[in-house]
Amino acid sequence: MLMLLAGGFHYSTAAAAPVLTEAQLRDDAALRIATTIEQSTADEHAAHGHEVNPDERMLCTAEVWRLDPATVRSDEVGTAYGYYLCATGTPGTPYLLSRMNAGPIVARLTDPPELTVTRLDQDFRTQVEAMIPAEFVEQAFKGFADPQRADGLRQRFERQISAAA
DSSP: OOEEEETTEEEEOSOOOOOOOHHHHHHHHHHHHHHHHHTOOHHHHHTTTOOOOTTOEEEEEEEEEEEESSSSOGGGOOEEEEEEEEEEEOTTOOGGGSEEEEEEEEEEOSSSOEEEEOOTTSOHHHHHHHHSOGGGHHHHHHOOSSTHHHHHHHHHHIIIIITOO
16 A cells, blocks of 8 residues: 655555455455465464464355444454364374364454454353354354355365365
């Protein structure tokens, strides 16, 4: 972004984020969530009770069910509610032998995003009911509404990790 100062006025040459459909906004938020998890440090993973070793890679996918607010540009979305799945392994690890973690997620889409997932050392149902809007609690216990999310992660893992021996 280029900011120009002229006569006390600020002009920005950066274009506003495009107006997207609700489905496009949810997909954009899901990609941001998955990318944020994949790029998290070992300490950030450990804070949620997960371990990622230095020689391992983690790949993730996410699905967003609700955005707050729902009718905005992508740079104005505040919070996303959904589900995530991650698979972790060293190069050559078959997908079905990867270490997986999954569950409901709340993402505050700030810069950087702030993610809230359930902790392994606390009651799962209580956590889900506290973090997910009531209309999506049952979906949170079921997982992805779109099974292609998990299949896409499997294919990506097999290409990028399983095949990298």
